[in-house]
Amino acid sequence: MSQKIQVRYDNKIVAFFVLASIFWAGAAFLAGVLAALQLAYWPFNFELEWLTFSRIRPLHTNAAIFAFAGNAIFAGMYHSTQRLLKTRLFSDALSWIHFWGWQLIILSAAITLPLGFSQSKEYAELEWPIDIAITLIWVVFALNFFGTIVKRKEKHIYVAIWFYIATIVTVAVLHIVNSLEIPVGFLQSYPIFGGVQDALVQWWYGHNAVAFFLTTPFLGLMYYYIPKAVNRPVYSYRLSIVHFWSLVFIYIWAGPHHLLYTSLPDWAQTLGMIFSLMLWAPSWGGMINGLLTLRGAWHLLRTDPIVKFLVTAVTFYGMSTFEGPLLSIKSVSLLAHYSDWIIAHVHGGALGWNGFLSFGMFYYIIPKIWKTKMYSTRLMNYHFWIGLSGILIYYISMWASGITQGLMWRAIDDSGYLVYPDFVETVMQIAPLYWVRAVGGILYLTGYVLAVYNIVKTIKSANALEADETVEVNATVDLSVDKSEGFHRRLEGMVTIFSVLVFLSIAVGSILEIVPTLSIHKYVPQSDEVLPYTALEQAGRDVFVTEGCYVCHSQQIQKHVSDVLRYGPASTIGESIYDHPFQWGSKRTGPDLARVGRKYPDLWHFRHMMNPRSMVEKSIMPSYPWLLDKKVDFYSLRKKLSVLKMVGVPYTDEQVAQADRWAEAQADEVAASLAKEGVEGEIKGTKLVALIAYLQALGKKSKDDEKAKAHLELVPGGGGEQ
Amino acid sequence: MKQAALSYFTNNELSLIALILFLIAFSFLIFRLYFWDPKSKYDKLAQIPLEDKEATDGRR
Numbered sequence: 001m002s003q004k005i006q007v008r009y010d011n012k013i014v015a016f017f018v019l020a021s022i023f024w025a026g027a028a029f030l031a032g033v034l035a036a037l038q039l040a041y042w043p044f045n046f047e048l049e050w051l052t053f054s055r056i057r058p059l060h061t062n063a064a065i066f067a068f069a070g071n072a073i074f075a076g077m078y079h080s081t082q083r084l085l086k087t088r089l090f091s092d093a094l095s096w097i098h099f100w101g102w103q104l105i106i107l108s109a110a111i112t113l114p115l116g117f118s119q120s121k122e123y124a125e126l127e128w129p130i131d132i133a134i135t136l137i138w139v140v141f142a143l144n145f146f147g148t149i150v151k152r153k154e155k156h157i158y159v160a161i162w163f164y165i166a167t168i169v170t171v172a173v174l175h176i177v178n179s180l181e182i183p184v185g186f187l188q189s190y191p192i193f194g195g196v197q198d199a200l201v202q203w204w205y206g207h208n209a210v211a212f213f214l215t216t217p218f219l220g221l222m223y224y225y226i227p228k229a230v231n232r233p234v235y236s237y238r239l240s241i242v243h244f245w246s247l248v249f250i251y252i253w254a255g256p257h258h259l260l261y262t263s264l265p266d267w268a269q270t271l272g273m274i275f276s277l278m279l280w281a282p283s284w285g286g287m288i289n290g291l292l293t294l295r296g297a298w299h300l301l302r303t304d305p306i307v308k309f310l311v312t313a314v315t316f317y318g319m320s321t322f323e324g325p326l327l328s329i330k331s332v333s334l335l336a337h338y339s340d341w342i343i344a345h346v347h348g349g350a351l352g353w354n355g356f357l358s359f360g361m362f363y364y365i366i367p368k369i370w371k372t373k374m375y376s377t378r379l380m381n382y383h384f385w386i387g388l389s390g391i392l393i394y395y396i397s398m399w400a401s402g403i404t405q406g407l408m409w410r411a412i413d414d415s416g417y418l419v420y421p422d423f424v425e426t427v428m429q430i431a432p433l434y435w436v437r438a439v440g441g442i443l444y445l446t447g448y449v450l451a452v453y454n455i456v457k458t459i460k461s462a463n464a465l466e467a468d469e470t471v472e473v474n475a476t477v478d479l480s481v482d483k484s485e486g487f488h489r490r491l492e493g494m495v496t497i498f499s500v501l502v503f504l505s506i507a508v509g510s511i512l513e514i515v516p517t518l519s520i521h522k523y524v525p526q527s528d529e530v531l532p533y534t535a536l537e538q539a540g541r542d543v544f545v546t547e548g549c550y551v552c553h554s555q556q557i558q559k560h561v562s563d564v565l566r567y568g569p570a571s572t573i574g575e576s577i578y579d580h581p582f583q584w585g586s587k588r589t590g591p592d593l594a595r596v597g598r599k600y601p602d603l604w605h606f607r608h609m610m611n612p613r614s615m616v617e618k619s620i621m622p623s624y625p626w627l628l629d630k631k632v633d634f635y636s637l638r639k640k641l642s643v644l645k646m647v648g649v650p651y652t653d654e655q656v657a658q659a660d661r662w663a664e665a666q667a668d669e670v671a672a673s674l675a676k677e678g679v680e681g682e683i684k685g686t687k688l689v690a691l692i693a694y695l696q697a698l699g700k701k702s703k704d705d706e707k708a709k710a711h712l713e714l715v716p717g718g719g720g721e722q
Numbered sequence: 723m724k725q726a727a728l729s730y731f732t733n734n735e736l737s738l739i740a741l742i743l744f745l746i747a748f749s750f751l752i753f754r755l756y757f758w759d760p761k762s763k764y765d766k767l768a769q770i771p772l773e774d775k776e777a778t779d780g781r782r
Contacts (some may be wrong), residue, residue, distance in 0.1 A: 083774055158770045224771050233768035238755045245751070471774065488755070 017075035024067030045622035054548030090147025163220030178205035246282035276328030283321030305380035309360030316352025341402025390443030528574025540694025554585030595699030
């Protein structure tokens with residue numbers, strides 16, 4: 001009989017991550033409800049810049065993904081990994097650096113995003129100092145996790161651990177590549193990628209943030225907590241092997257499905273579509289594996305609220321991973337892209353899969369580590385049913401809204417004209433559904449409040465947290481490779497090789513999609529070449545980016561009839577080649593702006609930004625009065641243009657050196673034009689003037705455009721040869 | 723040569739070859755898992771989370 005030793009599992013770090021997740025969930029859900037109410041009734045923006053929808057939305061997504069889901073992932077990973085590997089975490093110090101570092105990152109996000117410091121890259125909005133902090137903390141996390149694997153007292157790494165390995169390896173790659181940026185100030189940077197390259201890298205990141213932050217770690221948690229909750233082994237371990245490798249290899253290719261019918265080359269779009277369709281198979285393999293683990297224990301679904309949460313979570317996972325491939329089909333995307341159907345899809349996954357799995361896991365872990373029972377099973381059930389009602393109301397209302405938007409946007413009559421030429425007609429039609437969606441969100445928040453009450457009462461009734469849980473395990477474990485075992489069993493014992501294979505699996509798709517795209521700019525036809533933004537236009541672009549205008553307005557006219565009829569010729573690669581970051585957008589709460597340049601006079605934009613309803617009566621857009629009070633830092637434009645020149649924007653040395661005076665000269669023109677129309681006061685140096693200059697440039701930067709060429713003449717000294 | 727290859731990255735034959743290679747590899751994986759190694763070896767691994775026999779509030 002082998003000798004036994006005592007091992008102390010660290011429950012304190014688990015408890016802290018659990019409580020942090022629950023705390024930040026409140027912030028995430030409240031921000032979500034506020035955002036929902038703002039879309040239903042624009043005065044909920046309160047004309048406060050920090051609470052405006054375009055700043056609250058990234059706060060909401062970051063809080064939901066990194067604060068709520070992130071802390072939940074770490075809680076579950078640390079809890080399950082110790083027990084699966086039969087050892088304490090590698091380093092208490094690293095655990096606590098991880099915890100406090102992550103909370104500081106969240107706090108930085110909570111402060112900087114409402115203040116308007118944003119890169120505008122979805123789910124990667126945080127500026128460069130915070131990106132560096134994320135990298136450092138992720139390294140700490142990786143060291144702690146892999147160190148625990150090295151000191152394990154269990155030879156074989158269970159399937160949950162494979163998913164955790166895939167998460168850590170891939171998120172590191174995604175974050176580093178998508179965060180390649182050059183600072184221009186303490187809290188501002190420009191990505192090294194521009195235009196179509198930035199679009200592909202961003203959505204390679206964006207979709208795989210969903211894949212490897214919101215899916216793979218949660219699948220790992222599923223493979224541990226469902227067997228534990230029902231006291232049965234997973235349905236098929238062999239299926240889990242197929243599930244894992246298929247998912248990890250295929251998922252990474254799916255990013256381009258966010259860019260269908262854009263100016264991204266067709267080959268990349270087709271790859272994204274095909275791999276997204278293929279992804280259905282492994283995803284449902286995982287779902288089946290999770291659900292059929294309940295074989296012989298289905299009665300628990302009726303009696304045990306933990307099982308209700310976990311099984312419903314897996315069901316929503318199945319729904320989302322059917323709907324995702326469906327939406328990736330080009331002809332379906334034609335209807336759904338930019339619409340609220342995508343919002344429905346996201347929230348079915350986030351609220352159903354991630355949210356419910358997290359709560360089910362918390363309800364499992366909390367009584368275990370506090371050595372007590374949950375205060376109220378009835379409240380757990382109320383939480384479940386109220387939360388589920390909220391999800392369904394949210395989902396159905398946004399699905400209906402999205403289908404309506406898609407059909408109205410695409411409707412063309414027999415004469416070949418748009419049936420609904422004014423964008424606001426569609427907005428008015430779906431506005432009531434925004435109220436219904438807000439009700440759904442409020443119900444989900446209500447369920448959360450019941451959970452918090454229940455958890456607080458549970459913890460208060462317990463004697464104390466069992467900070468260190470002592471168990472007996474075998475003193476020594478033979479970790480050497482046994483050639484008589486199956487090949488995957490041998491692989492599970494060789495963690496380094498396993499991790500390298502995971503890296504190679506995700507590297508293949510990444511390289512094959514990204515590398516060719518990096519050369520695309522060399523093949524832009526001369527007719528599509530444009531002039532870079534002037535210094536003032538670039539200043540206005542920075543306002544567009546940091547205010548989050550991309551959250552509601554796209555800048556990419558798709559290659560189909562209704563888009564071309566509504567907005568003008570389809571967008572080309574060349575038109576956005578100098579856009580650092582790209583602003584193609586992913587949602588049309590308002591109209592596309594790719595060719596809004598000189599469609600309306602300067603005064604229209606002035607009045608529209610001050611009060612959108614003065615120009616479009618039924619607009620739901622918030623007002624931006626603070627743009628008239630805030631000044632452009634003209635001098636900083638020298639640094640900004642020099643950085644843009646470094647990443648390939650063809651500014652001349654003279655334009656860079658004179659950027660501030662160049663911008664001031666153009667600002668004089670815009671201010672004079674507004675003054676002529678009756679706008680009073682000193683407005684020349686304001687962010688609003690810069691924004692107007694930028695908006696008037698959209699779609700008007702062709703090398704043959706006389707006004708665009710005239711702006712080049714404003715550079716003191718001539719500007720040099722462009 | 724690289725530039726020519728990158729500018730014409732739509733070679734259907736290459737895509738077909740890649741698909742066939744992928745299917746062969748995938749089929750081999752399935753064969754090894756389901757027809758080569760005995761099921762009992764994998765069933766034992768599936769029990770790892772349950773080995774600590776943690777009390778499950780009367781779960782069956």
